[in-house]
Amino acid sequence: GNAVKDFSKQQYVSQIIVIDNNCVDNTALEAKKAGAIVVKEPIQGYGAACIRALKEARKQGNLIVLVEGDGTFSGTDLKKLYSYLENVDMVLGTRTTMEIVSADSQINWFIQYGNIFIGKLIQLRYWGKLRLTDVGCTFRIIRPEALDKILPQLKVTGNHFSPHMILVALKNNLKLREVPVTLKKRGGESKGVGADIIKGLKTGFRMWFEILVS
Numbered sequence: 001g002n003a004v005k006d007f008s009k010q011q012y013v014s015q016i017i018v019i020d021n022n023c024v025d026n027t028a029l030e031a032k033k034a035g036a037i038v039v040k041e042p043i044q045g046y047g048a049a050c051i052r053a054l055k056e057a058r059k060q061g062n063l064i065v066l067v068e069g070d071g072t073f074s075g076t077d078l079k080k081l082y083s084y085l086e087n088v089d090m091v092l093g094t095r096t097t098m099e100i101v102s103a104d105s106q107i108n109w110f111i112q113y114g115n116i117f118i119g120k121l122i123q124l125r126y127w128g129k130l131r132l133t134d135v136g137c138t139f140r141i142i143r144p145e146a147l148d149k150i151l152p153q154l155k156v157t158g159n160h161f162s163p164h165m166i167l168v169a170l171k172n173n174l175k176l177r178e179v180p181v182t183l184k185k186r187g188g189e190s191k192g193v194g195a196d197i198i199k200g201l202k203t204g205f206r207m208w209f210e211i212l213v214s
Helices: 002-008 027-033 046-058 075-084 109-125 144-153 161-171 197-213
Strands: 017-020 037-040 064-066 090-094 140-142 176-180
Touching (some): 017 046, 027 037, 037 046, 046 161, 075 090, 075 140, 109 197, 140 144, 144 161, 161 176, 161 197
Parallel strands (some): 017 037, 090 176
Antiparallel strands (some): 090 140
């Protein structure tokens, strides 16, 4: 609910869609109370929720922003991502600029350097096309015509969806740019990787395999 309210106040936001990915708490109710459209996605998984969100948002014909609903991201950062969209097809947030990352956020040394490492592998795979320091940041904005090129090819339903979307975008010759975003303490319990090193390792190996086969 707080995340919906935060982004609703921003200048460029016309509609907010929240994906209910089989939640067993009050997520859907709080989102509706805050003014969001809530859509049920029965296929479980972070990637499944993201893909459904992109499909639902694309129906409106506007620029599409993908963001987590746990309050870790700030709506005010939206203007930073938006300003760079003039030159590229998709702008990605990066959570590795530690000066603007809260000390009580889920970003620990393992998550930080793991994302940088995987990001550099993608840079090597697509040399000269982008600078990448964070493959797991959900916060991103994409042009609708660019989303049309990649949406049918987005297949990953699990926690390694974010780099999968980046790789699909690069395979389709989209132009990408990273922008540092703030990161706050997570609200509620993480259903994904969070700060869990074991989950992070498993997800990291899946990301690595995705890079090799892309």
